Amino acid sequence: MILRALCLCLCILLMPLPALAQSRAAVEAQFQSWLTTTLWPQARRAGIARATFDSAFRGVTLDWSLPDLSPPGGPKVPQQQRQSEFGAPARYFTRGTLDSATSIGRQMARQHATALARAEARTGVPARIILAIWGRESSYGRAAIPENAFRTLGTLAFMGRRDAYFRDEVIAALKIAQAGHAPAGAMKSSRAGALGQPQFMPSNFLKYATDGNGDGRADIWRSEADTIASIAAYLAKHGWQKGRDWGFEVTLPATLSCALEGPDQGRRIRDWAALGVTRTSGRPFPQPEANEDGFLMLPAGRHGPAFLVTRNFYVLKDYNMSDLYALFVGHVGDRIQYGSGDFRTDWDTLGRMNRSDIAVMQRSLQAMGHDTGGADGLPGFRTRRSIGRWQEATGRTATCFPTASLVKALAK
Structure with a gap:
């Protein structure tokens, strides 16, 4: 299969330019036919009005720059390896990234104090955590989100590797447009189809997007209050435990096995303390946490900081399935609210x-x-x-x- 895909790519590269243009033109024609004969009937069954559908796809063509595309009738192209080199965990926590996320986060905390307080009171999710996710996802709304969501999602639904998944996401996006959450021209996404400042996939928008300013819409593209309320709602509905922290940087005794890591090897925090696990700050674990479960988390094994995390850490992972993402969010949140400095333990320099x-x-x-x-x-x-x-x-x-x-x- 891989050889066939490579042969197809080679044939396309060797194809005379007029033939290549003609081939793409044929696929574009197939796409327009697919919109009419396949996607529109599915959208109609989902309750989408014809006017909404036509407005969404008026003038939309395929985005050939997206990865993992397989035109209909051709062999499936293997998923591209977009990260051939593994980046050591330390590279996730660069000085510039941390300082920028922290300083702008503090500005946003002052500027949007009312919306943050309202979201925290409603959901129990701390303002600092909401801010850190907002900062990581879209640099507090400052990052460009330039893609036409319907072009991106339509392309991926028509000839992406996960076409069935993206067909459902297109329908979800049409429901968002029909409800008027995103005015014309504002329906922008990432190249993966994630929407707005919190970077929700359309199906997640329908589940978690929240009107934070009382105007009847959940405009996560242009409204900071809606963005804040939506992030908080997402975490709350994924099980954020009010009053609990996300975790603590700790020091492990040399005799404690690093193989005890993982969300399936938890034990009460007071039991970890009895094994010699201590906070690097020198402070005791908060008393309310003592009888709650904690989980060892070592993103670089014995080559970097160690953490005892709570169930809230894994709620952060529901937002993005990465240990480093969740750790970054927790750490930046602490820096925003408490003025916390760097981790007490350095990351070892590891070869690439x-x-x-x-x-x-x-x-x-x-x-x-x-x-x-x-x-x-x-x-x-x-x-x-x-x-x-x-x-x-x-x-x-x-x-x-x-x-x-x-x-x-x-x-x-």
Whole structure:
């Protein structure tokens, strides 16, 4: 299949320019036919008015610059590897990114204090967390979100790798337009189809977007109050526990295994403390947290800061399924509200690795019976602790993080 896809790409590259233009023109014609014969009937069954549909797709053509496209009738193109090199966790927390998110976040906290207080009172989600997500997703509304949502979603629904998923998202976007949440010309998305300042997929908009200023719309493109209320509603409906923190930076005793990481290996925070886990600040864990579950989280294994996180950390991961994303949000939120500085423990300098090398390591561990959570070249907590368990079983010092030398050792 890969060879066929490569051959197709080569044929297209070698095709005379008039023929290439003609080929694209044929696909564009197929797209216009698909809008009429396939998408419109589905939209009509979902209650979309013809005027709404025609307005959304008037003048819309395919966006050929999007990744993972397979024109109808051609072979499915394998998903592109857009991150061939794995970035060490430290690269997620650059000085410029942290300082900018913090300083602008404090400005936004003052400027939108009323909307933030209203959202926090309604949902229990702290203002600092709302701000940190807003900052990460769209730089507090300052980032350009330039794409025509219907062009992006339509292209992905017609010839994207996940076409069925995006057909449903197109219908959701049409419902948003029909309800008048986004006036004409304001329906903008990312290149993945995520909408507005909170970067909601259309289906999530329908579930969580909230009118924060009382005008009857949830305008997450132009209204800061609606954006704030919508982020808070999303987290609340995903289980944010009012009054609890997201987590704490901690120091681990050398004897405590880094392979104890993960949301399925929780224990009461007071029990972690009994094992010698302490806060790097020197302060005790808050008394209300003592009898609640905490979970060890080591984004760089023994090569960086360690954290004891709460269930709220995993609510942040529901917004974006990345340990580093959730950690960034919690950390920036603390910096905004409390003036917290950098993590007390430094990140080790680690050599760069290709995702393909990490995938080799994951497959080797899987062959030994370890659960790495897949072989995608991204070292999530299952991969990290599998490395640690293998290291412990083979008499090595457990570090729970991939390195070039470990790839070689596992390849033997």
